[in-house]
Amino acid sequence: MDRTSDDPHDPDLVAVTEGGGTALGTARPSGLGRERILQAAIDFIDEHGLAALTMRRLGSALGVEAMALYRYVPGREDLLDGVVETVVDTLFEADDGDDIYIGDHSGWQDYLMRLAHGVRRIALAHPAVFPLVASRPPAAPWVRPPLRSLRIVESFLGTLTGDGFSDQAAVAAYRAYSSFLLGHLLLEVTQIGAQVSLLDQPEGDPDAQARTDLDQFPALERTEPLLAQDKSAAEFEEALENLLDRLDRVRHEARNGENGDVLDL
Amino acid sequence: MDRTSDDPHDPDLVAVTEGGGTALGTARPSGLGRERILQAAIDFIDEHGLAALTMRRLGSALGVEAMALYRYVPGREDLLDGVVETVVDTLFEADDGDDIYIGDHSGWQDYLMRLAHGVRRIALAHPAVFPLVASRPPAAPWVRPPLRSLRIVESFLGTLTGDGFSDQAAVAAYRAYSSFLLGHLLLEVTQIGAQVSLLDQPEGDPDAQARTDLDQFPALERTEPLLAQDKSAAEFEEALENLLDRLDRVRHEARNGENGDVLDL
DNA sequence: GGGCGTTGTTTACGCCGTAAACGGCGGGCT
DNA sequence: AGCCCGCCGTTTACGGCGTAAACAACGCCC
Numbered sequence: 001m002d003r004t005s006d007d008p009h010d011p012d013l014v015a016v017t018e019g020g021g022t023a024l025g026t027a028r029p030s031g032l033g034r035e036r037i038l039q040a041a042i043d044f045i046d047e048h049g050l051a052a053l054t055m056r057r058l059g060s061a062l063g064v065e066a067m068a069l070y071r072y073v074p075g076r077e078d079l080l081d082g083v084v085e086t087v088v089d090t091l092f093e094a095d096d097g098d099d100i101y102i103g104d105h106s107g108w109q110d111y112l113m114r115l116a117h118g119v120r121r122i123a124l125a126h127p128a129v130f131p132l133v134a135s136r137p138p139a140a141p142w143v144r145p146p147l148r149s150l151r152i153v154e155s156f157l158g159t160l161t162g163d164g165f166s167d168q169a170a171v172a173a174y175r176a177y178s179s180f181l182l183g184h185l186l187l188e189v190t191q192i193g194a195q196v197s198l199l200d201q202p203e204g205d206p207d208a209q210a211r212t213d214l215d216q217f218p219a220l221e222r223t224e225p226l227l228a229q230d231k232s233a234a235e236f237e238e239a240l241e242n243l244l245d246r247l248d249r250v251r252h253e254a255r256n257g258e259n260g261d262v263l264d265l
Numbered sequence: 266m267d268r269t270s271d272d273p274h275d276p277d278l279v280a281v282t283e284g285g286g287t288a289l290g291t292a293r294p295s296g297l298g299r300e301r302i303l304q305a306a307i308d309f310i311d312e313h314g315l316a317a318l319t320m321r322r323l324g325s326a327l328g329v330e331a332m333a334l335y336r337y338v339p340g341r342e343d344l345l346d347g348v349v350e351t352v353v354d355t356l357f358e359a360d361d362g363d364d365i366y367i368g369d370h371s372g373w374q375d376y377l378m379r380l381a382h383g384v385r386r387i388a389l390a391h392p393a394v395f396p397l398v399a400s401r402p403p404a405a406p407w408v409r410p411p412l413r414s415l416r417i418v419e420s421f422l423g424t425l426t427g428d429g430f431s432d433q434a435a436v437a438a439y440r441a442y443s444s445f446l447l448g449h450l451l452l453e454v455t456q457i458g459a460q461v462s463l464l465d466q467p468e469g470d471p472d473a474q475a476r477t478d479l480d481q482f483p484a485l486e487r488t489e490p491l492l493a494q495d496k497s498a499a500e501f502e503e504a505l506e507n508l509l510d511r512l513d514r515v516r517h518e519a520r521n522g523e524n525g526d527v528l529d530l
Numbered sequence: 531g532g533g534c535g536t537t538g539t540t541t542a543c544g545c546c547g548t549a550a551a552c553g554g555c556g557g558g559c560t
Numbered sequence: 561a562g563c564c565c566g567c568c569g570t571t572t573a574c575g576g577c578g579t580a581a582a583c584a585a586c587g588c589c590c
Contacts, residue, residue, distance in 0.1 A: 032537080055578065067579075068538045076578065134451070135396055141459040142492035144452050150482055157484040170484075171491045175452075175500060183448020186399070187409050187440075194406040217415055219422040219435075226436045227407035235440055242511060297568085320547065332548075333569045341547065532590090539584075546577065552570080560563085 010233045012121040032064065034072040038086045041079060045128050055079075084133050087126055088148050091118050108163040109244050112177065115156070116240050119146055119181055120188075127189035134186050144178035146185065165251050173247045180243050188232045275498040277386040297329065299337040303351045306344060310393045320344075349398050352391055353413050356383050373428040374509050377442065380421070381505050384411055384446055385453075392454035399451050409443035411450065430516050438512045445508050453497045 059066040105111040160170040324331040370376040425435040
């Protein structure tokens with residue numbers, strides 16, 4: 001249940017300093033500005049959840065009336081699009097020095113590893129925003145969340161095709177990879193949300209009722225302690241490595257002219 | 266782009282007869298009733314999208330004022346929960362005779378195959394409802410969408426542990442399997458939604474602008490025709506078979522007492 | 531100093547979810 | 561038969577929502 005106790009050294013789980021940590025020298029501007037609004041919206045969602053975000057409340061969180069936001073954002077839907085774009089774009093910002101996501105890399109496997117952990121870090125840093133990243137309609141029909149920007153997809157395909165993948169194999173890899181990321185991370189952040197929402201309502205022992213109701217489900221009752229464990233980091237790593245192995249097989253088949261199932265025209 | 270042309274024989278893609286097809290003998294009751302409300306909500310979402318569903322509009326779709334619904338449904342949130350439960354529970358209904366999802370099966374691989382296609386059939390039958398299935402908070406923290414009901418999870422774990430899986434291996438399989446289903450199907454229904462929303466706004470050639478904007482992204486521009494193809498059915502099948510192979514490996518490791526990475530306590 | 535663009539506020543409208551009071555109707559009891 | 565009561569859908573009302581439109585305050589350049 002407690003995430004940190006199960007794996008105290010998850011490298012994608014970074015401490016989030018409240019307030020977003022505006023760096024030195026960037027004084028808080030008194031004016032509003034689109035950037036400031038989007039960051040405030042992200043902070044608000046992180047703190048109060050997506051459902052609680054309204055224009056009026058976001059305005060008052062910025063010390064301003066709701067209508068003031070419309071000078072910088074066309075409407076609520078566009079605000080949410082901006083939130084998603086802002087969060088995803090942190091992928092391109094170099095970290096505090098020890099981890100560059102996609103800037104330079106050695107080989108496509110290293111690239112995919114860095115990218116996966118970069119996206120996972122984002123998801124864990126903003127668990128309440130990630131479902132938005134997953135579900136907002138993308139720019140083009142073939143853009144697959146959570147790899148939402150053309151820039152990332154271009155980088156993905158360019159890296160793989162520049163490293164021995166045929167175009168077909170690169171596209172197949174892009175689809176398998178995005179499916180994996182979306183499924184795993186969406187479930188991981190959902191479980192985080194479910195946990196905190198359980199802590200909100202401390203009616204005695206929260207899951208005492210659920211556990212006693214399990215007597216009709218013998219397999220569930222027996223494995224319940226296993227199910228309650230959080231192994232997200234290890235499972236992510238193992239599934240990612242399995243996927244990379246599979247993609248490596250696809251890559252060689254493509255080079256040898258054999259016919260991977262999904263690769264034929 | 267057109268789904269049926271890419272794979273004209275997708276077995277999970279069934280024709281949906283408008284009106285839900287109330288069978289013979291079940292006369293449409295004049296009273297309201299929770300079942301009728303939930304089915305009307307499903308039909309409404311399928312037709313107009315989730316965002317368009319309001320209590321007032323659902324009421325008038327049933328020829329009734331909004332407040333009448335509250336006799337049978339505590340509120341909008343519970344209505345959505347009921348929609349998800351209703352849709353998911355169609356898994357247990359035998360089909361028109363040629364396909365029983367989970368009733369009987371021969372071995373865990375057959376079971377997982379049937380279950381996966383059953384869930385996929387639901388997703389494709391109600392693409393606008395499926396994101397709700399994916400994102401609504403589950404009953405217990407360790408219930409992973411889209412396998413949302415305790416009944417299904419019990420069936421899953423019972424089948425696998427009754428077929429050579431240790432408890433740990435069965436739980437690991439449950440997690441890998443649900444991640445796969447969620448990721449693949451959510452992306453598939455999202456793409457369906459994106460396509461139809463594109464057809465709504467026929468401003469000349471819908472993606473002419475997008476395609477010309479791609480000149481800054483050479484890899485994207487080159488692979489765009491590949492990206493636009495829909496290979497969902499084949500990719501689903503291949504990824505599913507790969508997953509089953511991987512789970513088979515896990516099963517044997519567990520039986521031999523070796524140590525699968527995620528399986529150690 | 532006077533006009534003007536920029537920024538935030540005020541007011542207003544229609545829609546939302548839903549609480550509460552109300553009416554109308556049909557079936558069982560006396 | 562007459563009555564009453566429980567069920568069911570309507571009416572009314574309230575606060576909050578997104579947002580259009582008119583309005584006020586303030587700084588800047590001529």
